[in-house]
Amino acid sequence: MxxxxxxxxxxxxxxxxxxxxxxxxxxxxxxxxxxxxxxxxxxxxxxxxxxxTGRSDWAKHYGYKTKEELALSPAQQFAQHIHVEGTGKIIRFSGFTKKEEVPFDSSKVEPVQK
Structure with missing residues (x-):
């Protein structure tokens, strides 16, 4: 311990x-x-x-997320939050099957104002 x-x-x-x-x-x-x-x-x-009651995303419910942030997928929001630089791919899986592959470019995403 x-x-x-x-x-x-x-x-x-x-x-x-x-x-x-x-x-x-x-x-x-x-x-x-x-x-x-x-x-x-x-x-x-x-x-x-x-x-x-439909308030599972409390930041959205109380108005802390902007419309630009709501348009991003959770993976893009996380990549933006941890300040990923450059380009890459976001791959979505369901179980062991690949569902979709989306290119991600951090230069096209607006930085979040804190």
Whole structure:
């Protein structure tokens, strides 16, 4: 785990805290896991509700995407987002079959203003 690779943090926590009994630690571990499960379940329900009501693309629904961005395919939007330079091909697959191949030229795509 990455936390234990930071030995200075572990030493700091050990030096400045006192140990707690195991039964109390187990009780709080159980409480936190129940809280996490409830939070995750509510987040999943919210995502399902947003998809059901047609707001799965929240940036489009709230007007954060321009018409130029909406005209691009998701692959072109991603290539633009990671600042791909030059030309190439965007290949779309469905399963193991190739559906379409579209040329992509980053010089023809307007950069997104942040």
């Amino acid at each position: 990455a936390l234990f690779q930071m030995k200075w943090l572990r030493r700091f926590v050990r030096r400045n805290t006192s140990p707690i009994p195991e039964n109390r630690a187990e009780l709080w571990k159980r409480r936190l896991s129940i809280g996490y499960a409830l939070l995750a379940w509510n987040a999943f329900g919210m995502v399902c509700y947003m998809v059901y």
